[in-house]
Amino acid sequence: MNSRYFLLIAVSIFLALIMALMPLPFSFDPFRPDWVLLVLMYWALAVPHRLNIGTAWVVGLLIDLATGSPLGINSLTYSICIFVTVSNFQKIRNFSIWQQAILVGLFLTLYHLMQFWLNHFLMDVYFNPQYLWPVVTGMLSWPWIFLLLRKYRRHFRIR
Template sequence: MTRAIWIPWPVLLTLLAALALAIIPIPDALRPARPEWLALVLIYWAMAFPSRIGILTAFVAGLMLDTLLGQLLGQNAIALAVVTYIVLQIHPRLRVYPVWQQMIVVALLMALFKLLALWPQGITGFPPGSILYWLPVVTSTLAWPLMYFLLRDMRRRWLLHLT
């Protein structure tokens, strides 16, 4: 008999918090620098629980993000699914890297995420306005240590028995 794969409630709460951070109002000057919170959370949980957080979770979360941001449906969903797939492929190595090396991988994953999200925009005739489109790659990379340590602490407190 197979057991059902379920997502633990602390993981769901962090995904909802990341969605909330994606739409929370911030000053116009800071808006281009908003980190990709949902992508960071998905990267961490896919790395920590590869058997529970997968491509379908990333795709559904991306559809929610597309809906909340009013963007082309599937734009972020496909990009997050691809990034999560890559994390699932490299998670055994990624888990043992120190945080500064993980930051390099996260920077590459964020650049890929932004590139994949840019593709449908270009096809539909809505290319980004400026080079500031790529600023979340930098801010997300810089936010990775904070996200990593917060989620690791949460995992150790609430979810240690699932690893």
């Protein structure tokens, strides 16, 4: 039973990885939501005993390898965001979807600011307000991601 749940969760994370790596037109790319982090945060809220910081670390490492970013940046930032999500999952579950979207926006802001900070020290990158567009699009897409993954979880009875 446990391997079935793991496989079903892994499929959704794999689809999020595909969406994160799918090429977009240059003008739309700054607005791409952080699909992988949104899916990880959903599973961290829905079944926190199945998805942990180690999973976030491995998925972040896969993103680092796939995108060519410095090794460990996404791993560290995903792990921190999932730690904050899992440690407060009981409180966050009680909020409405729109209140959750605001909290997800705060977590995405934390993620992007940590990414900028690490990239600034490692590669001398300077801040551009466009870095925060995925926060807005991620916040707006949270209700649909939440409802879609909840339907997926209930259909396959992932507990």
